[in-house]
Amino acid sequence: MTQRFSFALNATDGKARTGVISTPRGDIRTPAFMPVGTAATVKAMMPESVAATGADILLGNTYHLMLRPTAERIDRLGGLHKFMNWDKPILTDSGGFQVMSLAELRKLTEKGVTFKSHIDGSKHELTPERSMEIQKLLGSDIVMCFDECPALPADRKRIAESMELSMRWAQRSRDAFGDRPGHALFGIQQGGLEEDLRAQSAEALKAVEFDGYAVGGLAVGEGQEAMFGVLDFAPDQLPVDKPRYLMGVGKPDDIVGAVKRGIDMMDCVLPSRSGRTGQLFTRRGVINIKNARHADDPRPLDEHCTCPACSHYSRAYLHHVFRAQEMISGMLLTWHNLHYFQEIMQGMRDAIAAGRFADWEAEFHATRALGDVPPL
Known part of the structure; x- marks a missing residue:
């Protein structure tokens, strides 16, 4: 059993990288997509x-868990892994972003x-100290520094002040984190x-000095072009x-x-949230299961997909249970989306290892551009 946290880079293709993050709770194959388990559950x-x-890894939300059921209660019950019955690695965010976006009457x-x-x-x-505590x-394997994330667009002076505050908080987070073998602290x-x-x-x-580094403050409304513009230099x-680690991203093409620009880890609520609202990601782009065109369609969502929704159910059934607001709808559609996101990650890992990432990427975009299969 690995006692230390480590990262091995196995292959690169252009700026794209594939490797393995080793933790005592298991390996994380990179590039990795982390489903979001906000309140100790992936909905x-x-x-x-x-x-x-x-x-290989889930994300948990410090802000939500500290408020309910509280970190102290989770600790008394044996830690977050035991509490939510997940024995693989968990990354927890610092709570900073949620405080900025959700909390009322905040004072900085x-x-x-x-x-x-x-x-x-x-x-x-x-505070940085309380976030580390x-x-x-919670007992997470990867801990994030406490930072402040201003919403974009913001003026340069505000961004500079916020960044400098976050860097002071990064040092305080590192000091408060201390020496915890087998656990990692990422700077942002x-x-x-x-x-x-x-x-x-x-x-x-x-x-x-951190065990990993996140690119924070993106996917906050600046748009894909601006985000890619930053990713053209930030990872380097x-x-x-x-x-x-690129925080809070994103759609499949994001x-x-x-x-492609050198990122190893990502997380996003999109596949699970979209599943619950009837939006499905497939090789051929996005499908809205609410649409009447699916009501009599006996075909699967995606004939190449091996998830339970595609293997065992028709579009007609998925349309019906969504319209009827049956619980199984959210379950099957979320499973499909998460399966597809992980399939993208595996496809990229294989392509980078084989030195054919550019071909894989071209095929990915070309297939998506085809759009959904024609209605029956």
Whole structure:
């Protein structure tokens, strides 16, 4: 059993990389997509079903778990892995992004953030030290630094001040994290869309030294073109020998574009949230199962897909259970989306290892451009 956290790069193809992150709880094949288990569950999925899609790691939300059921309660019950019946690695975010986006009446100071819970209005304080304490109580394998993430667009002065605050918090997060063999702490690069601020942030993080580095502050409304513009330089500013994690991304073409630019890890609520709202990702683009065209269609969603929704059920059935608001709808459609996202990751890992990533990418885009099969 590996006692230490480590990262081995096995192959590169252009800037795209494939490798393995080793943790005491198991290996994470990269590039990796992490399904989001916000409140200690990937909505509509059993943990063993999530594993069956090919996921090596899940993401848990510090902000949601600290409010309900509380990190202290999870710790008393044996930690997050035992609590949610998931024995593979878990990454927890720091809570910073959720505080900025969800909490009411928040107040930001050098020390940290005070805010009112969106659940019951109770008052809480989140600091780098408290975020590290909560994530330790949860027992996550990969811990994220506490940072501040301004919504884009923002002016350069605001972005620079926010980045500098996040870098001071990164040092405090590192100090509070201490020495925890087998657990990793990731720093988070900030700086908006500004190359020089990103470089400054990367240098500050490298001086502190982390087990991995995230590109933060993207996928917050700036659009794909602007995001790819940053990813054309941001990953190159980070250490080559450590995992690079793009937070909160994304759609299938976002993921492929990020891997092409040197990203190793991603997470997003999109496959599960879309599954519950009837939006399905397939090789041939996005399908909306609500549409009447599926009502009499005996064909599967995707004839090449081996997930339970495609293997055992027709479009007509999936349309029916969605319209009837049956629970099985969210279960099957979420499983399909997660399966497809993991299939993309496996496809990219294989293509990078074989040195044919450009061919794989061209085929991925060409097939998606075909659109859904014609109606019957």
